[in-house]
Amino acid sequence: MPQRNDDVTRRRLLRDGLWGACLAGIGGVAGFAAHKGQKVDWLWQIDPYKCIACGNCATHCVLEESAVKCTHVYGICGYCEICFGFFDPEPLAINEGAENQMCPTGAIERKFVEEPYYEYSISKSLCNGCGKCVKGCNAFGNGSLFLQVQHDRCVNCNQCAIAAACPSQAFRRVPADQPYLLKSVDHV
Amino acid sequence: MVRPRLILVALAALLVVGVAALGLERFPPPEFETDYVRPTTTAPNPPQGLWEYVDAGVLAVTLVLATVLILRTRNRKLIFALMLFCLAYFGFFRNGCVCPIGAVQNVTLTIFDPGYAIPLAVLVFFALPLVFTLFFGRVFCGAVCPLGAIQDAVLIHPVRVPRWLESGLRLIAYLYLGAGVLFAAMGAMFVICRYDPFVGFFRLSGNWEMLVVGACLLLIGMFVGRPYCRFLCPYGVILRQLSRLSRWRVTITPTDCIQCHLCEDACPFGAIRKPTEPWPNKEYQVARRRLAFLLVLLPVLIGAGGWAGYELRQWLAMVHPEVRLAQRIYLEENALVEGTIDASDAFRALGRSSDELYAAATQLRDRFGIGGALLGAFVGCVIGGKLLSLSVKRRRTDYEPDPASCLACGRCYRYCPKEHERLKRGREGLVRH
Numbered sequence: 001m002p003q004r005n006d007d008v009t010r011r012r013l014l015r016d017g018l019w020g021a022c023l024a025g026i027g028g029v030a031g032f033a034a035h036k037g038q039k040v041d042w043l044w045q046i047d048p049y050k051c052i053a054c055g056n057c058a059t060h061c062v063l064e065e066s067a068v069k070c071t072h073v074y075g076i077c078g079y080c081e082i083c084f085g086f087f088d089p090e091p092l093a094i095n096e097g098a099e100n101q102m103c104p105t106g107a108i109e110r111k112f113v114e115e116p117y118y119e120y121s122i123s124k125s126l127c128n129g130c131g132k133c134v135k136g137c138n139a140f141g142n143g144s145l146f147l148q149v150q151h152d153r154c155v156n157c158n159q160c161a162i163a164a165a166c167p168s169q170a171f172r173r174v175p176a177d178q179p180y181l182l183k184s185v186d187h188v
Numbered sequence: 189m190v191r192p193r194l195i196l197v198a199l200a201a202l203l204v205v206g207v208a209a210l211g212l213e214r215f216p217p218p219e220f221e222t223d224y225v226r227p228t229t230t231a232p233n234p235p236q237g238l239w240e241y242v243d244a245g246v247l248a249v250t251l252v253l254a255t256v257l258i259l260r261t262r263n264r265k266l267i268f269a270l271m272l273f274c275l276a277y278f279g280f281f282r283n284g285c286v287c288p289i290g291a292v293q294n295v296t297l298t299i300f301d302p303g304y305a306i307p308l309a310v311l312v313f314f315a316l317p318l319v320f321t322l323f324f325g326r327v328f329c330g331a332v333c334p335l336g337a338i339q340d341a342v343l344i345h346p347v348r349v350p351r352w353l354e355s356g357l358r359l360i361a362y363l364y365l366g367a368g369v370l371f372a373a374m375g376a377m378f379v380i381c382r383y384d385p386f387v388g389f390f391r392l393s394g395n396w397e398m399l400v401v402g403a404c405l406l407l408i409g410m411f412v413g414r415p416y417c418r419f420l421c422p423y424g425v426i427l428r429q430l431s432r433l434s435r436w437r438v439t440i441t442p443t444d445c446i447q448c449h450l451c452e453d454a455c456p457f458g459a460i461r462k463p464t465e466p467w468p469n470k471e472y473q474v475a476r477r478r479l480a481f482l483l484v485l486l487p488v489l490i491g492a493g494g495w496a497g498y499e500l501r502q503w504l505a506m507v508h509p510e511v512r513l514a515q516r517i518y519l520e521e522n523a524l525v526e527g528t529i530d531a532s533d534a535f536r537a538l539g540r541s542s543d544e545l546y547a548a549a550t551q552l553r554d555r556f557g558i559g560g561a562l563l564g565a566f567v568g569c570v571i572g573g574k575l576l577s578l579s580v581k582r583r584r585t586d587y588e589p590d591p592a593s594c595l596a597c598g599r600c601y602r603y604c605p606k607e608h609e610r611l612k613r614g615r616e617g618l619v620r621h
Contacts (some may be wrong), residue, residue: 063391114220
């Protein structure tokens with residue numbers, strides 16, 4: 001049956017053409033992306049100058065213990081005796097007693113340096129990323145405390161759950177060779 | 189005794205009045221007289237990017253293995269074992285991220301966002317399963333995909349889903365793909381990853397809403413085979429279409445079909461098609477007229493879909509945080525709502541003007557108009573195409589897996605008497621050697 005044969009050939013030709021087109025399409029997209037691509041991976045990070053320390057970081061991370069934690073840039077810190085990131089707004093006394101502290105997990109360590117300066121350091125294993133200290137330090141201090149995604153903990157979700165919940169759009173993808181957006185002294 | 193509270197309140201009041209902008213050095217960093225050295229800021233490095241390449245390598249190896257096991261060895265037990273390995277590796281060990289399903293959005297973002305370029309490993313994850321599907325059918329779905337595997341592993345009592353319902357529900361997957369691509373292109377969010385139902389299980393932690401959705405899907409999956417793959421998976425609908433063109437694919441019988449009907453109910457995914465009966469002449473005429481009607485209907489559906497998508501642009505644009513923010517600020521400025529929210533507070537703290545925000549939001553909404561129209565046209569095209577394919581009857585003489593729907597799980601093989609004959613021959617051959 002020549003008629004039937006012809007039909008089969010036509011269909012096969014169409015199929016083969018489509019097949020080739022699909023392969024070329026995949027190749028084209030992959031080629032375009034690879035041509036544009038650099039070798040580094042992308043990671044999520046918080047722009048500290050946009051962050052308002054709303055507290056979502058502590059609750060929205062897919063990890064039980066958030067990958068976001070407080071970071072301290074000592075070069076900006078005023079070493080205040082009365083630190084608004086450390087002390088509760090209405091402390092009973094100016095000392096390290098837990099009842100006087102802002103941090104709900106006691107993750108900030110206060111150490112005397114010299115009169116009248118005190119060093120504040122974050123114990124990362126205790127910090128839950130709630131940002132209460134960040135809020136205090138930003139509002140009344142130098143803003144040397146701020147939240148950053150800790151890349152030893154972050155599982156780098158393709159869509160960060162905190163980024164989706166961030167009210168100030170402070171999360172963005174950063175190249176893996178510059179994984180932190182630290183505050184600097186000379187930022188305007 | 190002076191109450192420290194008073195000191196703090198007084199200090200706070202002073203500072204708030206004195207300093208307007210954030211982050212100013214209200215207290216100049218001290219010059220220390222002692223030999224105190226400032227500690228350096230701890231910023232732990234991310235794990236080395238090597239794992240990504242290991243993952244890409246494992247993906248390539250498992251795809252090759254899956255192809256051999258599914259198309260050559262035809263051994264369901266081995267396929268299942270490979271599937272469990274991939275579930276353990278890509279799922280529980282590597283936490284289910286990145287996967288080819290989500291990689292669709294990374295590719296989209298690469299095309300539309302000049303500032304973003306896809307990492308090589310993610311590109312491999314996107315392209316490799318597609319290429320394998322073009323050659324060998326959906327071997328990725330059958331044995332490699334961890335999302336498919338977790339559902340396949342819980343399937344205990346499959347019930348048959350009617351064809352019409354299956355086709356209807358599958359429309360969700362097309363819509364999901366379209367929406368995922370649209371929102372990724374607009375830079376709004378990766379919606380497919382945000383609502384991944386199983387990644388929470390892989391990590392053994394996650395947002396409880398998605399864990400509940402995942403648990404429900406797994407519960408349904410005990411009776412309806414692989415519900416995510418069949419009705420939701422946005423990558424699956426791409427693989428479906430490519431699989432229609434594949435060079436080699438699953439065949440139920442290793443040699444020829446003897447029409448024994450034994451495989452008829454073997455497939456838990458309703459992918460086995462029966463031989464067709466020839467149509468009576470009269471019905472043929474009706475079918476031809478119907479086909480002509482549907483061909484005319486196709487552009488109408490595409491147009492209607494495009495129009496609907498364009499009309500929905502305001503609603504679609506609300507997925508973008510910038511547009512949501514603009515809406516909120518507008519409401520607040522015109523005293524249509526009371527109070528502020530975190531987002532509007534953050535906006536004001538940054539000192540952007542609201543006109544600038546409105547302009548950005550308007551531009552985004554216009555872009556969503558184009559995107560929405562394309563999304564709608566795509567959905568219209570899918571519906572039209574489905575209607576067309578339903579009205580065309582292919583002549584089929586044997587029991588065959590549907591090339592698009594077959595998930596290449598290999599369950600049907602052992603239902604075929606010819607397969608048993610083949611295995612027996614193989615065993616005898618081994619003995620003779």
